[in-house]
Amino acid sequence: MSHHGQLDKAKIKQSFASAAGSYDAVAALQRQVGLDLLKKCPLQAEAGLVMDLGAGTGFLTRALAVTDYQSLLAVDIALPMLLSSRQKNQSLVVDYLCADAEQLPLANASLQQIYSNLALQWCEDLRAVFADCRRVLRQDGQLVLATFGPATLKELKAAWAKVDDFAHVNQFYSLQDINGFLQQAGFSDLSLESVVYQTQYDSVLGLMHELKGLGAHNVSQSRNRKPTTRQQLQQMIKHYENAMSDGQIIASYEIIFVRAGR
Numbered sequence: 204m205s206h207h208g209q210l211d212k213a214k215i216k217q218s219f220a221s222a223a224g225s226y227d228a229v230a231a232l233q234r235q236v237g238l239d240l241l242k243k244c245p246l247q248a249e250a251g252l253v254m255d256l257g258a259g260t261g262f263l264t265r266a267l268a269v270t271d272y273q274s275l276l277a278v279d280i281a282l283p284m285l286l287s288s289r290q291k292n293q294s295l296v297v298d299y300l301c302a303d304a305e306q307l308p309l310a311n312a313s314l315q316q317i318y319s320n321l322a323l324q325w326c327e328d329l330r331a332v333f334a335d336c337r338r339v340l341r342q343d344g345q346l347v348l349a350t351f352g353p354a355t356l357k358e359l360k361a362a363w364a365k366v367d368d369f370a371h372v373n374q375f376y377s378l379q380d381i382n383g384f385l386q387q388a389g390f391s392d393l394s395l396e397s398v399v400y401q402t403q404y405d406s407v408l409g410l411m412h413e414l415k416g417l418g419a420h421n422v423s424q425s426r427n428r429k430p431t432t433r434q435q436l437q438q439m440i441k442h443y444e445n446a447m448s449d450g451q452i453i454a455s456y457e458i459i460f461v462r463a464g465r
């Protein structure tokens with residue numbers, strides 16, 4: 204499975220730009236995954252520049268807790284996200300760069316470590332992103348990231364599949380795909396792990412409200428370009444809520460944790 208060439212970049216940028224104000228209130232899973240990522244792959248002690256790629260409102264940027272010998276660079280494609288981070292992290296010394304992870308305007312071997320929490324699933328060409336990450340890392344640098352895997356929102360996907368044939372949920376690369384892309388990009392010292400998180404919601408609309416607040420819109424090119432009708436939405440909700448237990452629906456999120464030594 205691949206979503207290479209199938210994401211609408213302008214829509215991604217616009218979705219996240221308009222979610223900058225709502226993101227933190229609905230990003231509990233993102234914060235949990237970020238903390239788990241740091242526990243699994245702590246910041247290394249080496250001096251140098253640490254990049255938070257797809258930094259958003261700056262939760263991970265802050266949690267990285269760099270030392271006096273290290274400095275922080277927060278990169279995001281959506282300027283309002285970086286402005287929000289700057290406002291929330293006034294006591295942190297951070298350089299901000301509004302740029303696309305697929306076209307990093309950075310010099311070769313300029314970074315010591317790259318961290319990225321739940322951002323790279325929005326990139327079309329992960330092979331190229333990893334190659335560029337390797338280019339900007341120093342010889343002994345590391346790339347650490349968490350991204351979504353294919354089992355993410357499988358219940359929502361299954362409920363929509365009973366209504367129509369469009370892609371209502373973004374497609375995500377598997378652990379095997381990501382492993383292959385990292386190897387092709389030249390990374391050798393790899394460790395990957397897939398963990399499924401499950402969250403409960405009172406209703407499907409509750410889940411959809413959270414996804415909207417995160418800026419996580421369906422950007423797949425094979426999405427339905429016509430607005431979903433109220434009837435289609437109600438059918439999907441009925442299918443999803445058939446599986447309710449104790450008044451709650453479950454949403455699964457497959458998280459792929461990666462550490463790659465340069």
Ligand SMILES: C[S@@+](CC[C@H](N)C(=O)[O-])C[C@H]1O[C@@H](n2cnc3c(N)ncnc32)[C@H](O)[C@@H]1O
Pocket residue numbers: 215216219220230233234237256257258259260261262263278279280281284302303304305319320321322323325326417
């Ligand atoms: C779900 S948020 C995660 C934010 C943050 N890392 C966190 O853990 O809270 C995803 C972020 O990735 C950014 N993003 C998406 N595509 C990007 C790209 N191609 N280059 C840089 N940032 C990107 C979005 O603007 C958004 O701020």
